[in-house]
Amino acid sequence: MNRIFAALLSLSAAAALTNAAAAADAVKGQTLAKRWCAACHVVAIDQQRANGQTPPFSAIGKTPDLDPAKLALFLLVPHPKMPDMNLSRAEAADIAAYIVTQGK
Ligand code: HEC
Numbered sequence: 001m002n003r004i005f006a007a008l009l010s011l012s013a014a015a016a017l018t019n020a021a022a023a024a025d026a027v028k029g030q031t032l033a034k035r036w037c038a039a040c041h042v043v044a045i046d047q048q049r050a051n052g053q054t055p056p057f058s059a060i061g062k063t064p065d066l067d068p069a070k071l072a073l074f075l076l077v078p079h080p081k082m083p084d085m086n087l088s089r090a091e092a093a094d095i096a097a098y099i100v101t102q103g104k
Contacts, residue, residue, distance in 0.1 A: 023090075024068065029098025033057065036085050037095070044102070061103020071096035 033043040042049065042056035050056075060066075072092040078084035087095070 024072075024093035024097035026094065026097040026101045028091075029094035029096070032087075032091055032095050033098055036087070040082075057099045057102040059103075061099045061101065063103070066100060066103065068093065068096040068100050071099060 030044065033041075037043050037057070038047060038050060040050050040052050041054045042058070045058065060071075072089070072095070075085075075087055075092040075095060076089065
C-alpha cells in the first residue's frame with residue numbers, strides 16, 4: 001500500500017516536472033543562472049571565469065541525450081558539492097531550459 005502510494009507520488013512529481021519543463025523559460029533561466037550558478041560555473045559565453053572545477057554550462061548543454069526534465073530534477077535534489085539552492089520547480093526548469101540552449 002505504502003509502496004504504491006510512494007510510486008504514485010513520484011509519478012505525479014515527475015509529471016509536474018515535465019509540465020514545468022514544457023513551460024520553461026530559458027530567458028528567466030539565464031537570469032537565475034547568473035545569480036545562483038555563476039560563482040562556480042561559467043554560465044554564459046561572455047563570462048570569463050568561475051571558481052572551482054566545474055563544467056561550463058555550454059559543456060553540460062552538449063551532454064548527449066540531455067533531458068531538461070531530468071536536469072531540472074537534478075537541480076532540485078541537494079547534491080554533495082553544490083549547495084542546496086532551494087530552487088522552485090519552475091526555476092529549476094527555467095535553468096535547465098537555459099542550459100540546453102547553451103549547448104547549441
Ligand atoms: C558552490 C559552487 C557551485 C554552485 C553555486 C553551483 N554549482 Fe553546479 N557544480 C559544482 C561542482 C563543484 C560540480 C561538480 C560536481 C562533481 O564533479 O561531482 C557541479 C556540477 C554541476 C552539474 C553536473 C554536471 C555534470 O556533467 O555532472 C550541473 C548540471 C550543475 N552543476 C548545475 C548547476 C546549476 C544550474 C547551478 C545554479 C542553479 C549550479 N550548478 C550552482 C559547484 C557549484
